[in-house]
Amino acid sequence: MHPLPLRIMHWANAIAMVIMIGSGWKIYNDEVIFGFLHFPQAIVLGIWAQHGLQWHFFGMWILVINGLAYLAYGIATGRFARLFFPIRPREVAQEMIAALTFRLKHADLTHYNAVQKLLYVGVIAIVVVQVASGLAIWKPVQFSGLLALFGGFQAARLVHFLGMAAIAGFMVVHVALALLVPRTILAMLTGGPRVPAPEQAADGAPAPKPLH
Numbered sequence: 001m002h003p004l005p006l007r008i009m010h011w012a013n014a015i016a017m018v019i020m021i022g023s024g025w026k027i028y029n030d031e032v033i034f035g036f037l038h039f040p041q042a043i044v045l046g047i048w049a050q051h052g053l054q055w056h057f058f059g060m061w062i063l064v065i066n067g068l069a070y071l072a073y074g075i076a077t078g079r080f081a082r083l084f085f086p087i088r089p090r091e092v093a094q095e096m097i098a099a100l101t102f103r104l105k106h107a108d109l110t111h112y113n114a115v116q117k118l119l120y121v122g123v124i125a126i127v128v129v130q131v132a133s134g135l136a137i138w139k140p141v142q143f144s145g146l147l148a149l150f151g152g153f154q155a156a157r158l159v160h161f162l163g164m165a166a167i168a169g170f171m172v173v174h175v176a177l178a179l180l181v182p183r184t185i186l187a188m189l190t191g192g193p194r195v196p197a198p199e200q201a202a203d204g205a206p207a208p209k210p211l212h
């Protein structure tokens with residue numbers, strides 16, 4: 001279900017995200033957007049703002065290189081097409097209600113439900129925008145076109161902040177749901193149930209069935 005490269009990329013991403021969010025909070029504290037919001041020193045990464053920036057750039061390389069590898073892998077192996085699509089609004093609505101009333105089942109680990117598909121595709125899209133808005137505020141002169149696309153420096157900063165909030169929100173829900181079905185965490189560590197290799201699932205063939 002989760003081949004080794006996928007598992008390595010998933011956990012590398014989780015570590016990079018913790019570094020990016022923790023150090024981002026430290027940088028934010030130096031020049032806040034919302035006067036009422038400061039992140040306590042106990043939960044930020046970095047002793048002073050410049051130190052936080054260094055952590056942020058360190059995490060950035062892991063996030064971007066790993067993220068590009070994950071996108072290339074997901075597209076080239078057909079994993080995205082097989083596991084994330086199609087996303088049907090009707091199923092999302094039905095499964096959202098089931099999830100909110102704690103009736104959503106996750107017996108078959110080899111298939112993601114519609115809510116999962118939407119969340120995974122959504123968080124991947126948000127991370128892409130997050131990297132773009134980060135580039136725009138890191139190099140506003142070199143990426144002036146990108147900066148203009150966001151509506152200027154302060155608007156790009158706000159997008160970057162809201163992207164962080166969305167990713168942090170995703171992480172809370174994602175980890176809580178994973179803890180509710182601990183088998184999924186084990187599968188993300190050990191690989192999970194065996195499924196036919198992607199090349200066996202030719203175009204148009206029925207979705208692969210787990211072998212056990």
Ligand code: HEM
Nearest residue numbers: 013014017083109120123167171174175178184185187188
């Ligand atoms: C912000 C950080 C994270 C992001 C963006 C993220 C994103 C994702 C994505 C996109 C998938 C689907 C992967 C695929 O099939 O190609 C996934 C699966 C999964 N993630 Fe994360 N993840 C993050 C952190 C974590 C953490 C900290 C945990 C620890 C509990 C975790 C546990 C899992 C598990 C168990 C699955 C498989 C779910 C299943 O089989 O139903 N993730 N994650």
